[in-house]
Amino acid sequence: MAPIASTTDLHKSGLSRREILRHCTPAGPWQQLLPGVVLQKPSPPTRLDRLRAVLFFAGPDSVITGADALSQQGASVPLPRHIHVLAGMNTRRSHPSILFERTTRPPEVVERNALRLAAPPRAALDLARRSTNPREVVAILDAVIDARLCSPTDLHQELDQSNRRGTALVRRALRHLYPLAPGQARLDHIRIGS
Known part of the structure; x- marks a missing residue:
């Protein structure tokens, strides 16, 4: 899985918007770097x-x-x-x-x-x-x-x-x-x- 993804692509791959948001909470494994763009790792970008x-x-x-x-x-x-x-x-x-x-x-x-x-x-x-x-x-x-x-x-x-x-x-x-x-x-x- 690529470390950078758009929320649109994540949604198309089967993740619901709620799941994406949950992954991007402070306790989650991902972070939102820009509107609609997610870094799929918890470490600093x-x-x-x-x-x-x-x-x-x-x-x-x-x-x-x-x-x-x-x-x-x-x-x-x-x-x-x-x-x-x-x-x-x-x-x-x-x-x-x-x-x-x-x-x-x-x-x-x-x-x-x-x-x-x-x-x-x-x-x-x-x-x-x-x-x-x-x-x-x-x-x-x-x-x-x-x-x-x-x-x-x-x-x-x-x-x-x-x-x-x-x-x-x-x-x-x-x-x-x-x-x-x-x-x-x-x-x-x-x-x-x-």
Whole structure:
């Protein structure tokens, strides 16, 4: 039995709503992590449990981005209290522990540990553009490059394709840290457009 399940799936498997509620009482063997999402073990949830629960809650098209996506793929970045999730424009969900970002440009998805994660360039820029601290932005970009999750060119390409909102500091840091060679920007633009 999977440790994370939706109450809908549990009900379909034959458990009554009353049985599910009884299992989720303080003395029961399960716990409700989010509305409609149950952790089927009594021990405190791990970060991985929380990430899986968030994807159940956010829906089948949701993708984890930012610090958690980078950490799951091998970058050393601090994890915030909230979990950053990309969702479609029609998503109407909300929760205090989840940072929902509605997007019209779904990311490339990397599957790891039964999670849907944004590819490193997108996850790094989603995290960096929310920072107002230049040193923090530099640390994020360096962490992704140091972990060899992507190249500076990958970051430049992602930045060129992304919404410009909140990217001024990231653009400045990327140009300073990892400038493109002369002519490289033009070649990358041709490659993206072809």
